[in-house]
């Protein structure tokens with residue numbers, strides 16, 4: 600049994616990418632491992648957020664975690680800003696991290712426009728990986744289930760933990776990224792060479808877990824494919840079709856090979872319709888549960904209880920770090 604930590608930002612409505620890259624995996628992993636699942640609201644403010652929207656999205660994310668099957672009896676669920684140890688350790692780790700290594704993070708380069716927008720990009724966006732390292736290291740995490748886009752941040756977390764352990768004495772467990780090949784990167788529907796992202800300005804690029812069946816069908820019908828007619832799995836040459844095949848396979852459990860065989864001689868429209876129907880089938884019970892949880896307030900209660908448990912574990916690590924770094928203890 601390994602200690603597992605992972606989180607999702609409430610920076611929009613959670614997407615099908617978040618579901619396959621994170622939530623559906625969280626649900627499986629809670630059966631075998633000791634899991635801490637967080638809603639990382641402090642990461643969300645590295646780019647501008649409307650305060651009311653952030654609060655609503657955080658409550659919705661709480662309900663969506665449970666609606667997707669995370670069980671607060673099996674995993675500890677909490678909101679990052681409810682455990683102040685995260686930002687305290689993040690500060691300490693910022694003093695361990697180097698400007699050069701943070702500057703090499705591709706997510707920072709992408710989200711900051713390659714450094715061209717230095718007067719509008721927040722310092723928090725630059726130091727984000729130190730906060731993410733704090734999230735992980737506070738819980739002596741062994742494995743971090745993430746999509747492929749987060750691999751570089753986990754590698755940085757390992758470097759920071761190793762450097763801290765070397766300079767101040769053994770303190771942190773060194774975490775491993777835990778990435779599954781399939782589902783690790785669901786692509787945008789309008790531009791299938793880019794990751795599906797909840798904060799994209801184009802709602803047609805993503806499937807929100809709260810989209811109606813009509814919206815889902817419309818979005819898949821419009822999804823970008825290619826000018827050929829052949830249905831085969833080739834992420835490089837046919838990113839749109841490959842993305843659809845992957846989503847269908849993840850929804851139904853049927854192998855990509857078997858789907859491709861079934862589609863010999865059939866058109867892209869048929870595939871798009873089947874993918875849309877499978878996604879609707881997947882999301883209908885999740886949405887029903889989501890609305891029940893949101894109305895009852897049950898999800899928020901689970902996150903309140905979870906924060907108490909998380910604080911206890913986090914504070915043990917933080918206390919050790921304070922001592923190791925030489926802070927006066929009275």
Ligand code: AQP
Nearest residue numbers: 607608610616620621745746783784785795796797798
């Ligand atoms: N498209 C995706 N395919 C597979 N996994 C994905 N994840 C996100 N998008 C996909 C995984 O979901 C977890 C939480 O991600 P996050 O919300 O913390 O940040 P993100 O990766 O930046 O997600 P978004 O949706 O793209 O958010 P915004 O638009 O706010 O930046 C991670 O494990 C991530 O890998």
